[in-house]
Amino acid sequence: MSIADTLAAVPSTSPSAPPLRREDTDGVALLVLDRPKARNALSDAMLAALGEALAAIAQDRSVRAVVLAAEGPVFCAGHDLKEMTAHRADPDRGRAYFADLLSRCAAVMQAIVALPQPVVAAVQGTATAAGCQLVASCDLAVAADDARFCTPGVNIGLFCSTPMVALSRNIAPKHAMEMLLTGDLIGAEDALRFGLVNRLVSPGEERAAALALARWIAEKSTVAIRFGKAAFYRQRELPLADAYQYAAAVMTENMLARDAEEGIGAFVEKRAPHWEDR
Structure with missing residues (x-):
């Protein structure tokens, strides 16, 4: 599946408050989720910005590897629940919006997998629900040793079915089911043991370590x-x-x-x- 195919459903971003920024150095594109006050939630605008950035990188032969990082104390809190809740006032109680949102989110996750360049996540704080899905969708992940991960939907009556797709393709079935059925946070050591992340570093060093790993890969053909x-x-x-x-x-x-x-x-x-x- 091509990047264009996977991102066809993702709309353009608004020019007013870009939630994502891109910095390129030494053949590595650094994508930074930049909505820290909203815990870098995957809002409509964030998904669109990610989709646009991935589509551009896929065509950019100067980019040899990608690092996905985030500003603030949280890597990504998953979907924007306030944005989702607002659509319960729609005539269909939000059915059409929810289906479209999940389709757009899936397109972005698949675009990461389909991207020609390897993608390394740099994770700090917490990565929950679709934020955990985002980490699992990346090819590699470096995390702070105090980072935590979870798929907590079951705690609010909403099983994390779409995060389950990426999670179950990264870790053993029983580990995945435990995370999905309990909704409990797991620590970085367990995430490393489960295979959700590749390396642990001291807090604050995760982005530099991810960039170093990406640059090492960028030296290959x-x-x-x-x-x-x-x-x-x-x-x-x-x-x-x-x-x-x-x-x-x-x-x-x-x-x-x-x-x-x-x-x-x-x-x-x-x-x-x-x-x-x-």
Whole structure:
């Protein structure tokens, strides 16, 4: 699925208070959720801004990796419940709005997975509900060692069904079910043990650590990374024999890329490779 396909339902943002900012350095695009007073909730405007940024990055060959971070004490509190509650006054009690909102949110999560560049989350504070979904949708995650995660919908009568999709694709089923059924917060150590995050760092260092990891990945061939990221998500949904057949076809194409020829030649000749990204 292309980025354009996954983001087709996401509307444009309002020019008035952008909830997201982008900073590019050394081939890494830093996307910062910048609505700290609202706990960086995934409002309509935030989802639209994320969708626009991801669509732009997908076409930007100067970007080799992405870091998703947030301002303030909370990474992301999930959907904007005030915004959602306001639509209960709609003639259909909000049914059409809720369906559209969840579709738009799913499009953004899928766009992260479909993005050619790897995405590293830098998590501080708490990541709850769709905020936890956002972390799980990223390819990698670095968290402060005091960060906490949860899918608390069950506590307010609303099972976190859409966050469940990303969560259950990241961690073991029983860990996922415990989070979903109890709604309890888990600490960073458990998140690391469960496989929801890759690395823990001291509070305040998560963004720098995520950027360092992204820059290290950015030094690799973008052709190899693009082949590999797409193949990773595709193969894991296939039966074993089909996965091997698919992966072999991908690797054959990758072997014919100029960067694979250069990389193998450089290894044999004991020199550093010069990537052409083709």
